[in-house]
Amino acid sequence: MASELTTNSYINHHLTNLKCGKTDAGWTCDPYAEMGFWSFHVDSLLWSVILGCVFLFVFKKATPKKGGENSAPKGLQNFAEMCIEFVEDNVQSMFGSIKNTLVAPLALTVFIWILLMNLMDLVPVDFIPVLAGHIAAAITDVSWIKEPDDLYFKVVPTTDPNITLGMAFAVFILTIYYSITVKGIKAFVAELTLHPFGKYLIPVNFVLEMVNFIAKPISLGLRLFGNLYAGEMIFILIALMLFFSSIWVGVLGFALHLIWALFHVLIVALQAFIFMALTIAYLAMAHETEEH
Amino acid sequence: MDINATLIAQAIVFTAFVAICWKFIYPPMLSMMHEREQRIAEGLEAAKKADDSLEEAKLMYDKELSKAKKEAAEIIEKANSRASQIVSNAKTKAEEEAEKIMTSANTTIESETNRAKEELRQQMSDIIIDTTKKILDEEISAKKHDDLLKKAAQDL
Numbered sequence: 068m069a070s071e072l073t074t075n076s077y078i079n080h081h082l083t084n085l086k087c088g089k090t091d092a093g094w095t096c097d098p099y100a101e102m103g104f105w106s107f108h109v110d111s112l113l114w115s116v117i118l119g120c121v122f123l124f125v126f127k128k129a130t131p132k133k134g135g136e137n138s139a140p141k142g143l144q145n146f147a148e149m150c151i152e153f154v155e156d157n158v159q160s161m162f163g164s165i166k167n168t169l170v171a172p173l174a175l176t177v178f179i180w181i182l183l184m185n186l187m188d189l190v191p192v193d194f195i196p197v198l199a200g201h202i203a204a205a206i207t208d209v210s211w212i213k214e215p216d217d218l219y220f221k222v223v224p225t226t227d228p229n230i231t232l233g234m235a236f237a238v239f240i241l242t243i244y245y246s247i248t249v250k251g252i253k254a255f256v257a258e259l260t261l262h263p264f265g266k267y268l269i270p271v272n273f274v275l276e277m278v279n280f281i282a283k284p285i286s287l288g289l290r291l292f293g294n295l296y297a298g299e300m301i302f303i304l305i306a307l308m309l310f311f312s313s314i315w316v317g318v319l320g321f322a323l324h325l326i327w328a329l330f331h332v333l334i335v336a337l338q339a340f341i342f343m344a345l346t347i348a349y350l351a352m353a354h355e356t357e358e359h
Numbered sequence: 360m361d362i363n364a365t366l367i368a369q370a371i372v373f374t375a376f377v378a379i380c381w382k383f384i385y386p387p388m389l390s391m392m393h394e395r396e397q398r399i400a401e402g403l404e405a406a407k408k409a410d411d412s413l414e415e416a417k418l419m420y421d422k423e424l425s426k427a428k429k430e431a432a433e434i435i436e437k438a439n440s441r442a443s444q445i446v447s448n449a450k451t452k453a454e455e456e457a458e459k460i461m462t463s464a465n466t467t468i469e470s471e472t473n474r475a476k477e478e479l480r481q482q483m484s485d486i487i488i489d490t491t492k493k494i495l496d497e498e499i500s501a502k503k504h505d506d507l508l509k510k511a512a513q514d515l
Contacts, residue, residue, distance in 0.1 A: 088363070108365040115369060119376045126384045131391065140395075148392055151385075169377075172385035176377045229362060233369025237377075240370075 074307060081192060081303045083219040084108035084227060097211040098219055110220050111227040118183040118224070122176065154178060157344060161351040170350050173241075177234070178343040181291065184224045185335035188298055189328055192306045196220040225295040225338075228288065235288030238346050242283075245353035254356070287345050294338045298331050486514055 087096040088106025096109065129147035140148055154175045162170060200215030212218055224230045246255045259276045260269045305327060308320030490511045494504065 084361070084365075086361075086363075102363075104363050106363045106365075107368055108363070111365060112368055112372065116372060119372065123376065123379055123384060126380070126388065130384070130388045147388065151388060151392065155389075168386075169381055171389075172381040173377050175385065176380045180376065227365065229365035230369045232362070233366040234373045236366070237370040237373045 072310075074310075077307060077310075078300075078303055080216065080219065081196070081221070081299075084221050085110040085219045095211075096209075098217075099211070108221075108227055108229060110222065111224045111230050114187060114222055115180075115184060115224040115230055118187070119176075119180050121183060122179045126175075126179075150179060151175060154343070158347055161344075161347050162354070165351070165354050167245075167350070167354065169241075170347060173238075173350075174343050174347050177238075177346050178339050181225060181234075181342050182336060182339040184230070185295055185339055187223045188226070188295060188302065188331060188335060190222060192299070192302050195222045223295060223299055225291055226299045228292045231292040232285070232288035234342075235284040235291075238287065238349060239284035242349050242353045245350060249354050250356055283349055287342065287349075291338050291342050294334055298327075298334055301327055302331075483515060486511060490514075 083098065085096060085108065086098065086102065086106050087094065087109050088100075088102030090097075090100045090102055092100075125143065126147050129143045131144065151171075154171055158171045158174055196218075197215065199220040200218040203212050203218045204215045221227065246258075250258070259280065260273050262272055262276060264272050302324070305320050305324045308323070309317050311317065490507055494507050
């Protein structure tokens with residue numbers, strides 16, 4: 068199914084996930100098969116799990132064995148402790164005296180994991196997809212992979228809205244859980260219905276508050292997705308410059324790629340931090356018991 | 360944009376990773392950091408204490424040193440005065456002794472002189488008596504008398 072390489076097909080190829088799901092004919096990963104909701108972006112999930120494991124592995128390795136020498140930290144341990152102190156500071160500034168042992172580990176996981184996922188953006192755009200395509204073409208004999216180009220393989224999980232919204236909704240459910248357990252169901256419902264217009268306009272209040280309430284996880288997930296998707300898009304466009312016949316356009320493309328990568332490092336870290344900070348902020352709001 | 364079951368799968372994976380971090384990664388790391396923090400604080404406290412006691416020891420040392428110096432000076436002073444006292448004592452004694460020796464020597468000289476005088480007197484009277492005897496024996500002439508006297512005078 069590999070057609071002639073055009074600008075459009077190149078961009079599309081980079082923006083399509085490897086999707087597997089159930090069709091009438093059974094489970095398949097054929098990109099042209101029709102699948103409903105019950106399909107999975109295997110590439111996003113794979114990279115997300117790999118990077119999550121990298122995070123857990125690195126931090127487990129950075130913790131010295133129990134009963135061992137607890138002396139001055141070195142190397143990896145220093146890095147891990149720096150991250151933990153950074154997260155603890157942020158949690159402390161928003162939670163203050165409220166005790167919650169889950170928030171700090173949650174924030175650490177969010178920060179490091181999203182940082183790692185965002186960093187995949189800095190791997191040259193064709194590197195892993197082409198490699199994966201060649202491997203897939205060589206070792207599998209399914210009908211829909213004839214040539215390496217037939218395999219779609221996206222490597223940056225945070226450019227997939229399913230991944231960012233999945234995390235945002237997990238955080239959202241936690242917010243609801245803490246709102247109900249800390250404030251009590253009555254206070255929680257009151258918060259959603261008695262503001263801003265008092266008890267005589269409960270339906271209006273509810274609609275307004277509900278929009279506000281639902282907007283939080285959606286904006287949380289879409290902000291991360293949007294920033295990384297745009298960054299990825301620019302990388303793809305810059306990479307396209309290398310296909311022009313002029314060598315000078317190629318050289319310019321190379322320079323632009325370097326500049327954009329340097330700038331993108333900022334976005335990568337900043338978006339990871341923003342996601343973490345908002346996660347902490349939403350959970351802190353769920354713990355606030357006083358009326359506003 | 361294609362929203363599908365990936366969202367649910369990611370939410371579950373996310374929950375699992377957070378749970379693992381919450382249960383197995385974060386607490387040991389944090390407790391270790393706290394423990395070290397405490398140990399460092401204790402170490403700093405101990406260092407401060409040691410510093411204080413060093414300061415104290417220095418003060419004590421200075422005090423003892425000045426005390427010892429003072430004592431030494433006192434001892435030297437005492438020794439000096441004692442030495443001068445001994446010297447002066449010895450001088451007095453020596454002077455007294457010398458005086459005594461002089462006195463006894465003078466007494467001896469005097470008594471010796473007296474004895475010699477006595478002896479002389481004795482001898483003179485003997486001579487006089489003798490000479491008188493001789494004069495009386497040999498009839499006294501003026502000339503002889505003179506001669507005799509001269510002879511007696513010469514004998515004296």
